[in-house]
Amino acid sequence: MADKAVVLTVPSAGQFLIPGFLRIDPLRQINDHGKVELYIRYDDQKLNEVTLVTVKNSRIPPPNGGEPYVDLGKVYFLDGTWLYLYYVVAPAKSMTGERTTAVVGQIDRTDFYLPGFIAIDKVRQIDDEGKVELYARYDAAKVTEIHQVSVTATGPDRAATTGGTNLGVAYTPSGWTYLRCTDTVVPPPAA
Structure with a gap:
């Protein structure tokens, strides 16, 4: 619904x-x-x-x-x-064209490509099997800049993995795990 x-x-x-x-x-x-x-x-x-x-x-x-x-x-x-x-x-009037979209994926590894990616504003867990909804913010004025966004589960130790952005914790069948997000600008296709 x-x-x-x-x-x-x-x-x-x-x-x-x-x-x-x-x-x-x-x-x-x-x-x-x-x-x-x-x-x-x-x-x-x-x-x-x-x-x-x-x-x-x-x-x-x-x-x-x-x-x-x-x-x-x-x-x-x-x-x-x-x-x-x-x-x-x-x-809403926006000087930058910022918008939010929701992406659903498994937290063991979720990859998606988003034009003009800025940040993930919120993570909402959908079930106990590790499925989450990611609220990703992007700038509609930067549609030519494609980001590969990866969300991974890093395990129960917050300090075990460095780099990226900490998204908090989620529950999986194997227990609580921290989520981390990294993004990389994808090079444009060769002409």
Whole structure:
């Protein structure tokens, strides 16, 4: 299923760049100082589509003639005051053309080729057999620069392998293992 959720805990307002954004479900207030949990719905098949989401607050309801908004409800404070919360969306503006894509692979060795690779932002384990989802960031303006990205399991000793970027730990049938990422720019094909 493509529609998934992530929870953001914020102090009643903020601006977020959200890949695959669909909507924000009704908020849940978690303390008397205006902190709320926002349930962000996103489509994990559209992680290359980034949306700028701005959560705003106001003492009065937003006017109907202004920018299109979605109401999130009220936030109450310890002193008895409250604020309306709502959000507006806009396409993300990027000076560099950065995007995120998800790659699924086995952690014993995952190789993929990505134009304009910058970094792996997050690793999410899918099962106990060593399958992970890698959220790779790339620059869409650098599509002629192809990177060979390799993610390998280095074993239970973090210091045993040097070089590359440490991605944290994952679980395999043989136990916990550290993940490491290396990338190499692939030379262009001979003319």
